[in-house]
Amino acid sequence: MGDQLRFDGQTVVVTGAGGGLGKAYATFFGSRGANIVVNDLGGSFKGEGKSTKAADVVVDEIKSKGGKAVANYDSVENGDAIIETAIKNFGRIDVLINNAGILRDVSFKNMTDADWDLIMKVHVKGAYKCARAAWPHFRKQKYGRLISTASAAGLFGSFGQCNYSAAKLSQVGFTETLAKEGAKYNILCNTIAPIAASRMTSTVMPPDVLENLKPDWVVPLVAVLAHSSNTSETGGIFEVGGGHVAKLRWERAKGALLRADDSLTPGAILSKWENVRDFSQPEHASGVADFLDLLEQAQKLPRNP
Ligand code: NAD
Numbered sequence: 001m002g003d004q005l006r007f008d009g010q011t012v013v014v015t016g017a018g019g020g021l022g023k024a025y026a027t028f029f030g031s032r033g034a035n036i037v038v039n040d041l042g043g044s045f046k047g048e049g050k051s052t053k054a055a056d057v058v059v060d061e062i063k064s065k066g067g068k069a070v071a072n073y074d075s076v077e078n079g080d081a082i083i084e085t086a087i088k089n090f091g092r093i094d095v096l097i098n099n100a101g102i103l104r105d106v107s108f109k110n111m112t113d114a115d116w117d118l119i120m121k122v123h124v125k126g127a128y129k130c131a132r133a134a135w136p137h138f139r140k141q142k143y144g145r146l147i148s149t150a151s152a153a154g155l156f157g158s159f160g161q162c163n164y165s166a167a168k169l170s171q172v173g174f175t176e177t178l179a180k181e182g183a184k185y186n187i188l189c190n191t192i193a194p195i196a197a198s199r200m201t202s203t204v205m206p207p208d209v210l211e212n213l214k215p216d217w218v219v220p221l222v223a224v225l226a227h228s229s230n231t232s233e234t235g236g237i238f239e240v241g242g243g244h245v246a247k248l249r250w251e252r253a254k255g256a257l258l259r260a261d262d263s264l265t266p267g268a269i270l271s272k273w274e275n276v277r278d279f280s281q282p283e284h285a286s287g288v289a290d291f292l293d294l295l296e297q298a299q300k301l302p303r304n305p
Pocket residue numbers: 015016017018019020021022039040041042043044045047054074075076077098099100101102122126149150151152193194195196197198199200201
């Protein structure tokens with residue numbers, strides 16, 4: 001049944017669709033009946049230069065197979081223009097895949113403001129601007145599917161990538177909040193942390209590993225999340241690549257409950273340090289509300305020893 005997932009009449013905007021994962025999404029959705037906006041700035045993986053070629057090649061490929069696609073060459077920082085391309089050409093937007101990205105890898109010791117700022121501009125501001133421009137359309141039509149792109153680097157840290165890690169984890173908080181704000185309007189928002197062979201990973205992984213990490217193996221999960229048959233999966237984080245698909249979530253340790261008064265000293269915390277970091281019976285925290293009860297209980301405790 002999943003093999004039949006189609007997107008006829010819908011418009012899918014894919015940012016950074018000139019290569020790698022974005023190209024795989026665009027060609028897939030194009031082959032399943034959707035109108036595609038193929039956005040790509042066409043620069044290097046470090047964010048230098050620009051060209052219309054990357055987007056044009058993908059548009060031609062989709063059209064040559066009978067699909068419908070238009071190119072957009074703006075940087076994602078100019079999200080308004082990208083979404084406008086969808087509205088002008090197809091009259092609507094149903095799915096936004098925030099995928100565009102670059103790297104400026106350098107150890108923290110050598111990080112410059114320029115390395116930091118460019119990564120934030122493309123990943124954080126770019127994702128915001130595209131989603132912000134799509135949002136009124138999603139709300140008005142009471143339908144929208146947003147896919148954000150995080151990374152293992154953001155979830156777990158990665159040597160030499162502190163700018164990229166910070167930008168990528170930001171996608172999680174951003175998307176979880178949009179999931180909450182969008183729920184009432186049937187706007188479902190999820191984050192993926194993909195792994196795939198692309199120009200971004202070609203220098204950091206051996207060829208035999210890359211061989212098993214085709215971008216095509218990330219696409220099906222994105223299709224499932226972006227399809228109208230997904231009516232409830234929102235605010236999720238998914239690891240995906242090379243045949244592995246798994247949802248991730250936060251875990252809260254057993255923790256220490258301490259009375260919150262002047263007896264709450266460093267020593268009081270140290271006396272319960274094992275509990276603070278005891279994950280033997282984890283809770284799966286999903287918000288502040290989960291521990292408001294605990295705060296009340298803490299007030300009823302005797303002074304800390
Ligand atoms: P890629 O370099 O092949 O694709 C990224 C595309 O984004 C390029 O075509 C590039 O021209 C475009 N782009 C860059 N800056 C842009 C801008 N300002 N405006 C519009 N387009 C722009 O890399 P990829 O591996 O396909 O990466 C796609 C996304 O997945 C990125 O967000 C990346 O951070 C993320 N990601 C990839 C991996 C992986 O294993 N490949 C892992 C984790 C996260």
